[in-house]
Amino acid sequence: MARLLEVNNLRTQFFTQDGVVNAVNGISYTLDEGETLGIVGESGCGKSVGVMSLIKLIPTPPGKIVEGSVIFNGENLIDMSDGEIRSVRGNKIGMIFQDPMTSLNPVLTIGRQIQEALELHMGMDKAQSKARAIELLELVGIPSAADRINDYPHQFSGGMRQRVMIAIGLSCNPQLLIADEPTTALDVTIQAQIVDLVKKLRDDLGMAIIWITHDLGVVAGLADRMLVMYAGMIVEEAPVKELYANPSHPYTVGLLGSLPRLDQVSGEKLDSIEGLPPDLIDLPKGCPFHARCKYRIEKCFTENPPLKTIGVGHKAACWIDVTKDPITTERPYQEV
Amino acid sequence: MSEQKDVLLRVDGLKMYFPITQGIVVQRHVGDVKAVDGLTFDIHQGETLGLVGESGCGKSTTGRAILQLYKPTAGQVIFEGEDITAMRGESLRKMRRRMQMIFQDPYASLNPRMTVGNIVSEPLEVHSLFNGKERREKVKELLDVVGLNPYFVNRYPHEFSGGQRQRIGVARALALNPDFIVCDEPISALDVSIQAQVINLLEDLQQEFGLTYLFIAHDLSVVRHISDRIAVMYLGKLVELTTRDELYANPMHPYSQALLSAVPIPDPVVEEKRQRVILEGDVPSPANPPKGCNFCTRCPKAFEPCYETEPEFKEIESGHWVACHLY
Ligand SMILES: Nc1ncnc2c1ncn2[C@@H]1O[C@H](COP(=O)(O)OP(=O)(O)OP(=O)(O)O)[C@@H](O)[C@H]1O
Ligand SMILES: Nc1ncnc2c1ncn2[C@@H]1O[C@H](COP(=O)(O)OP(=O)(O)OP(=O)(O)O)[C@@H](O)[C@H]1O
Ligand code: SF4
Ligand SMILES: [Mg+2]
Ligand SMILES: [Mg+2]
Numbered sequence: 001m002a003r004l005l006e007v008n009n010l011r012t013q014f015f016t017q018d019g020v021v022n023a024v025n026g027i028s029y030t031l032d033e034g035e036t037l038g039i040v041g042e043s044g045c046g047k048s049v050g051v052m053s054l055i056k057l058i059p060t061p062p063g064k065i066v067e068g069s070v071i072f073n074g075e076n077l078i079d080m081s082d083g084e085i086r087s088v089r090g091n092k093i094g095m096i097f098q099d100p101m102t103s104l105n106p107v108l109t110i111g112r113q114i115q116e117a118l119e120l121h122m123g124m125d126k127a128q129s130k131a132r133a134i135e136l137l138e139l140v141g142i143p144s145a146a147d148r149i150n151d152y153p154h155q156f157s158g159g160m161r162q163r164v165m166i167a168i169g170l171s172c173n174p175q176l177l178i179a180d181e182p183t184t185a186l187d188v189t190i191q192a193q194i195v196d197l198v199k200k201l202r203d204d205l206g207m208a209i210i211w212i213t214h215d216l217g218v219v220a221g222l223a224d225r226m227l228v229m230y231a232g233m234i235v236e237e238a239p240v241k242e243l244y245a246n247p248s249h250p251y252t253v254g255l256l257g258s259l260p261r262l263d264q265v266s267g268e269k270l271d272s273i274e275g276l277p278p279d280l281i282d283l284p285k286g287c288p289f290h291a292r293c294k295y296r297i298e299k300c301f302t303e304n305p306p307l308k309t310i311g312v313g314h315k316a317a318c319w320i321d322v323t324k325d326p327i328t329t330e331r332p333y334q335e336v
Numbered sequence: 337m338s339e340q341k342d343v344l345l346r347v348d349g350l351k352m353y354f355p356i357t358q359g360i361v362v363q364r365h366v367g368d369v370k371a372v373d374g375l376t377f378d379i380h381q382g383e384t385l386g387l388v389g390e391s392g393c394g395k396s397t398t399g400r401a402i403l404q405l406y407k408p409t410a411g412q413v414i415f416e417g418e419d420i421t422a423m424r425g426e427s428l429r430k431m432r433r434r435m436q437m438i439f440q441d442p443y444a445s446l447n448p449r450m451t452v453g454n455i456v457s458e459p460l461e462v463h464s465l466f467n468g469k470e471r472r473e474k475v476k477e478l479l480d481v482v483g484l485n486p487y488f489v490n491r492y493p494h495e496f497s498g499g500q501r502q503r504i505g506v507a508r509a510l511a512l513n514p515d516f517i518v519c520d521e522p523i524s525a526l527d528v529s530i531q532a533q534v535i536n537l538l539e540d541l542q543q544e545f546g547l548t549y550l551f552i553a554h555d556l557s558v559v560r561h562i563s564d565r566i567a568v569m570y571l572g573k574l575v576e577l578t579t580r581d582e583l584y585a586n587p588m589h590p591y592s593q594a595l596l597s598a599v600p601i602p603d604p605v606v607e608e609k610r611q612r613v614i615l616e617g618d619v620p621s622p623a624n625p626p627k628g629c630n631f632c633t634r635c636p637k638a639f640e641p642c643y644e645t646e647p648e649f650k651e652i653e654s655g656h657w658v659a660c661h662l663y
Contacts, residue, residue, distance in 0.1 A: 042527040157619070158391075187390040187554060189615045192598035196614055214528055217557075217600030221607030240604045258532035260561035262584070262599045263606060269539070270561070272532035276497050 001032040004175060004208050005054075010068035012046075012053045015061060019281040023049040025232040026067065028307075033175070036202065036209040038223030038240065040216055040255075042277060046232035047212045051178050055093055056085050072176070091121040094174030094207075096165050096182045104153040104161060110137075111149035114168055121172050136167040140197060159190035166194070170201060177202075180212045195222060216259060220244060225313070228252050231278050231288035234307055238314040248316040248323075250293045275332030287319070291333040295320045342381040344516060344548050345402070350375045350411035352394075352401045356623060369623045371397040373572035374411070376649065377657075379516070384542065384549040386563030386580070388556055388595070390619060394572045395552045396440065399518040402550070403435050404428065415516075433463060436509040440521040442501035446493040452479070452504055453489035459511045478507040482537060499530035506537065510545075518550045523558065535562060556599045560584060568592045571630040572622050574649055578656040588658045590637045629661065637662060 008028050014021040024046045031037050039047050052058055054070050054077065070077040072093070077085060089095065097103045105113060114136060115129035124132065130149070137145035140163040153161055162182060169177055179198070183191040195218060202209055213219055219226065219240070226243045228236040228251065236249040247253045257271030275292035278284050284291065290300040299319050307317040353368035371394045379385050387395050401408045404420060412419045420431050439445035446455055457475045460466055466474055476486035482503040493501055502522055509517055519538065523531040539562065541547060553559045559566055560580055567577040568589065576589040587593045594613040601607055617634045620626055626633050632642040641647075641661045649659040 042529055187619075188556070188598040188600075189390065189594055191600075192612055193614055195600075196612065215600065216528070216602040220602050220604045221600060221610070223604075244603050244605075255529055256602065258529055259602050260535070260557045261601060261603070262557040262560055262596070263601050263603075269536055270532035272536055273529040274533065 001034055003030060004033045004035075004073065005031040006069075006071040007054065008069045008071070010050070010053055010070065011066050012049055012058060012063060013066050014063045016281075021280045022283055023063075023232050023280060024053060025283075027229075027232075027234050029227060029234065029237065031176070031208055031210065034202075034206050034208055035225065036211060036223045038219035038226045039210065039212045039229060040214060040219065040226065041229035042214060044277065044280070045229045046280075047229055048180055050229070050232075051180060051210055051212060054178070055089050055095070056080070057089070087121070090117045090168075091172045092175050094169035094172065094177045096169040096177070096179040103165060106153055109150050109152055110156065110164055114149075114164070114171055117168060117171050132171070133167075136171055137164070139170070139201070140164070140167045141193070142167075159186055159193065162186060162190075162194060163197070166198065166201075170205070173205065174207055176208045176210070178210045178212075181214070182211075183218060184213065184215065191218065198222070216244075216255065228255075231283065232280060233288060233317065234315075235289065235318070236316045237307070238311075242311065242314050246311070246314075246323075248310055248314065248321075249289075249318050250295045250320075250322060251289050252316075253322055254292075254294070274330070287317075294327045294329060295322060295325055296328060296333070297325075343378045344381040344416065345379040346412075346414040347378075347402060348376050348412045348414065350398070350401055350413065351409040352397050352406055353409040367623055370572050370625060371622055372401060372408075373622075373625070375569075375574055377567060377574060377577055379548060379550060380564075382542075382546055382548055383564040384551050384562055386559035386566040387550060387552045387569060388554060388559050388566060389569035391554060392619070392622070393569045394622065395554075395569060396520050398569070399437065399520050399550060399552055403437055403518060404432070405437070429463075433512045434514050435516045435518070436512065436514040437518045437520060438502070438505050438509050438522045441525050442498050442505055442522075443525065445505060446501060448493055451490050451492060452484075452496075455493070455504060456507045456511060459508060463512060465512070474511070475507075478510055481510065481541070482507045483533075497530065498526045499533050502526060502534050503537065506534075506541070510541070513545075514547070516548045516550070518552070520552045521554070522551075524553065524555070531558070538562065556595060568595065571620060571625055573630055573659065574657070575631065575660070576656075576658050582656055586656075588652065588656070588663060589631075589660050590635050590662070591631050594636070629659075 009026045010024055011026050012024040014023055027050060041047055053065050058065060065078060111133050114133040118124045118129040118132055134145045134149055142148055142160060142163060183194050211219055211222060223240045226238060226240050227234050230251050236252050247256050254271060254273040258273060260270060273292055278288055286302050287300045287304055290296045297320060305317045305319045307315045309315050350372055351374055352372040353370055355365050356367040356369060357363040358366045389395055400406045402413050408421055413421050423431060453475050456478055457471050460471050475489060479486045484503050523534050551562055563580050565579050566583045568575050570591050576592045587596050594615050597613045615634045620633055628644050629642045629647050632638045647659045647661045649657055652658050652663045
């Protein structure tokens with residue numbers, strides 16, 4: 001498969017009253033055509049800012065992309081003018097945002113909101129865009145779409161609104177779909193409907209997907225490859241099966257161990273990751289995870305480990321080898 | 337085996353309707369949101385009963401109606417043999433001390449202008465327990481029990497993380513030495529890495545103090561981990577109730593089957609082989625539930641009687657209750 005996207009040393013900061021928030025700290029990765037990349041990590045670790053930076057949707061000020069390049073189809077998106085990037089967004093790159101309730105305009109009909117992008121990017125007239133909007137709503141499983149196109153968002157349920165967001169994300173046949181926690185606010189049965197739908201559409205349309213979530217369950221059945229983020233950095237990258245079978249960064253190990261699983265006998269204690277993620281304004285020296293890490297050694301306090309290859313397509317940023325090196329402590333480190 | 341356990345709390349025909357009114361000057365009663373519509377079940381001494389179901393199906397309302405935070409529309413809540421829905425005044429106040437609640441949202445449920453110490457000692461003051469020095473000691477002891485440094489008493493909630501705030505909520509709930517705690521989605525608002533801390537804490541406290549929990553959640557993996565028995569709720573009614581292992585091995589209600597099959601498993605190898613029951617259609621409104629079985633509009637197995645009569649909630653096998661015409 002051909003290379004679609006190449007992110008190099010991307011760094012995004014927010015300049016606030018309290019100081020500089022180091023939201024994304026030099027991340028690099030690639031994505032091929034038709035590939036699905038899952039990004040996981042806890043709240044505030046820079047997942048959303050990381051993908052928003054790709055398409056320059058960072059509020060400026062206070063935000064700024066301070067370093068790096070994003071090569072999409074051979075062009076650097078970071079160097080594009082506002083007009084140029086706008087013609088990429090919602091067109092070659094479709095987006096589904098984190099919150100379906102606030103991302104739809106309450107005073108516009110569902111139809112109008114889908115048609116807008118079609119008229120803007122695809123140059124369709126009203127009749128064409130209406131026909132296509134109905135087709136898209138049918139595609140995402142809204143019954144009697146031709147009638148419901150005149151409804152307002154409040155007349156749709158949460159699951160239906162999320163499907164409308166997907167329809168908008170897909171409206172211009174994007175090469176890349178960025179989905180930021182598209183199912184987090186939904187119930188599991190509705191979530192299963194949506195995931196099923198996205199898989200089908202991906203296979204039919206052959207688009208690449210970046211799927212952000214903090215739910216390690218949902219991406220397991222969807223992604224080809226995974227990135228694990230911590231404190232604005234990529235700490236592990238691996239093909240999906242490899243990541244779940246051989247997690248190699250202590251944070252990933254902890255994350256997988258802290259999940260109760262429906263298919264496993266319970267009753268044992270869960271592994272919990274004690275402590276808290278670091279303050280992004282005042283990043284600690286050394287490895288960003290050292291305060292909470294059970295495997296830490298002296299070096300972890302002073303030097304930040306680089307992301308290095310440890311297997312086929314598998315990279316981790318850690319000084320130790322979790323399969324061989326012993327656990328050195330159970331307690332989070334506290335500055336005195 | 338489950339019959340031999342002591343029943344701590346019995347819920348019998350519990351209904352909680354919220355009236356829908358229209359008109360500004362004269363309010364006309366035009367209908368009801370049937371949030372909880374006739375629940376009957378027991379909670380055994382020392383167990384954790386999980387309560388699961390989709391958003392809006394009535395889980396929180398059930399918890400609140402049991403604790404008499406709402407006046408139920410109908411039904412009884414019998415705690416150690418006494419109907420607490422009939423209690424008033426001092427006897428209700430005394431009973432309430434023994435039943436506490438941990439809330440869904442650790443960010444919204446703590447008063448931001450009170451210190452941690454005041455938050456935890458407030459229930460002690462309300463019930464005039466202990467005097468000044470003893471009370472301060474008790475608060476420190478409670479903070480210690482939930483794994484917070486007693487040194488934090490003078491700090492405010494915003495200075496804590498979600499997991500720590502939830503611990504403050506737990507310390508407050510424990511202040512009056514309750515027997516029974518309704519845990520209303522105590523971890524849903526927390527990050528995955530922090531959730532395990534709170535689950536482990538709740539399990540340790542149960543062991544130590546012999547607590548009984550009603551554990552409300554929409555995440556079946558968490559509920560399976562912590563519960564002894566699980567009740568599945570759909571649109572204001574219980575559709576299934578059985579032991580945790582039985583529910584997982586042999587879910588009988590089509591909704592439970594769909595729910596279990598929809599839960600994602602964090603393992604790509606397992607996910608690859610799984611067969612899903614994908615439900616069609618959306619959840620009906622509790623203000624206008626369908627005729628017959630509540631689930632008939634989405635049920636993949638519905639047949640004629642399902643559209644006509646409501647299935648009875650009955651014990652199909654020993655300790656396994658189901659409301660479905662298939663059985
Ligand atoms: N407009 C802003 N001003 C200042 N800081 C910001 C702004 N937007 C984001 N941040 C900070 O950047 C960091 C990364 O945020 P981001 O939204 O990418 O997190 P996330 O990983 O998507 O989390 P979640 O899972 O909660 O969505 C956070 O610490 C956040 O507080
Ligand atoms: N005070 C109230 N007045 C009117 N309707 C209410 C009230 N409280 C709850 N409801 C309605 O009752 C139904 C059940 O609500 P409840 O909060 O019990 O659901 P839940 O199962 O806890 O959902 P969630 O998982 O989203 O917390 C919903 O339709 C809700 O809108
Ligand atoms: S580098 Fe050290 S502190 Fe960081 S994850 Fe590895 S062992 Fe832990
Ligand atoms: Mg986000
Ligand atoms: Mg609730």
